[in-house]
Amino acid sequence: MAGQVAYVLGGGSHGPARPGEPLPMGNGRAIALRLAAEGATVVVGDIDLGRAQATVAAQAGPGLAVAVDAADAASCQAAVASALGSFGRLDIVVCNVGVSGREPIKAQSVAEWEYSEAVNLRSHWLTAQAALEPMLARSRGAFVFVGSTAGLLSSRRSLSYEATKAAQLAVMRHIAVRYAARGIRANAVVLGVIDSPLVRREFGEEGAPARAAVVPMGREGRPEEAAAAVAFLASDDAGYVTGQSLIVDGGVSASWPTPS
Ligand SMILES: NC(=O)c1ccc[n+]([C@@H]2O[C@H](COP(=O)([O-])OP(=O)(O)OC[C@H]3O[C@@H](n4cnc5c(N)ncnc54)[C@H](O)[C@@H]3O)[C@@H](O)[C@H]2O)c1
Structure with missing residues (x-):
């Protein structure tokens, strides 16, 4: 990826770090670090500029931290403009930002639905829309959307999360x-349970053994494994891959639940 410029929306991280590690490692941060390790210049957008700066400081190569509120349409567009203004091009855009909801259908509030929709879905198509034109001018660009198995399978938990993650895959497709014949590729990674600060924040560190027990591999995934899948889809190695959802879930979606 030497010479390429990537933008990761939601590339900070916050919450409990893994034992012995100074920096919390979420999917967005791991993706930015991996793309930088592959040689890309990485622009990191986050609602918290300090978190974005921490990612850029940890990157192997050059980068730029930008403040962006994914819930705000103009802010999404301005962040892409800032990346383009600084580096003149974007080769890779990773739409990672996402918020999980808590409310099943009877409790689903309009406020939470609208916030989820704005962050998990609208910010992604707005970001892609803003990046498209200059990519089309160069007949080159790769989008990777960070999805969830909640967009394919219901966990009976959050309606807004499941619905926005399903719709996100439609945006990707x-x-x-639409742009397959013009040098643009778009794909998604569909993540199962990843040992991230987000999961530890939402579900508690003490729940890790129970989370791992339902996974055929017997463990949670790691943000670095999510990042490896993103890096593949963003790279020229995936040159003939577009419109696809790569499921990274340790086998959960391949399994039929049966009593052991
Ligand atoms: N961890 C998992 O098990 C798992 C599973 C499936 C899918 N995912 C997906 O992974 C993605 C996020 O993973 P992560 O580990 O990077 O999460 P994270 O909670 O660490 O979030 C990354 C960053 O997003 C930023 N952010 C939050 N709201 C924002 C906003 N409105 N505007 C801009 N930035 C904002 C946060 O400041 C944080 O630094 C989401 O799309 C999520 O749905 C995670």
């Missing part, structure tokens, strides 16, 4: 098919 729309871009992929």
Whole structure:
């Protein structure tokens, strides 16, 4: 990826770090670090500029931290403009930002639905829309959307999360098919349970053994494993791959629940 410029929306991280590690490692941060390790210049956008700066400081190569509120349409567009203004091009855009909801259908509030929709879905298509034109001008660009198995399978938990993650895959496919003949690729990684600060914040560190027990591999995934899948889809190694959802879930979605 030497010479390429990538933008990661939601590339900070916060919450409990893994034991012995100074920096909390979420998916967005791991993706930025991996793309930088592959040689890309990485622009990191986050609602908290300090978190974005911490990612850029940890990157192997050069980068830029930008403040962006994914819930704000103009802010999403301005962040892409800032990346383009600084480096003149974008080769890779990773739409990672996402918030999980808590409310099943009877409790689903309009406020939480609208916030989830704005952050998990609208920010992604707005970011892609803002990045598209200059990519089309160069007949080159790769989008990777960070999805969730909640967009394919219901956990009976958050309606807004499941619905926005399902719709996110439709946005990905729309871009992929519409611009396939013009050098643009779009794909998604669909993540199962990843040992991230987000999961530890939401579900508690003490729940890790129970989370791992339902996974055929017997463990949670690591943000670095999510990042490796993103890096593949963003790279020229995936040159003939577009419109696809790569499921990274340790086998959960391949399994039929049976009593052991
Ligand atoms: N961890 C898992 O098990 C898991 C599973 C499936 C999917 N995912 C997906 O992974 C993605 C996020 O993973 P992560 O580990 O990077 O999460 P994270 O909670 O660490 O979030 C990354 C960053 O997003 C930023 N952020 C939050 N709201 C924002 C906003 N409105 N605007 C801009 N930035 C904002 C936070 O400041 C944080 O630094 C989400 O799309 C999530 O749905 C995670």
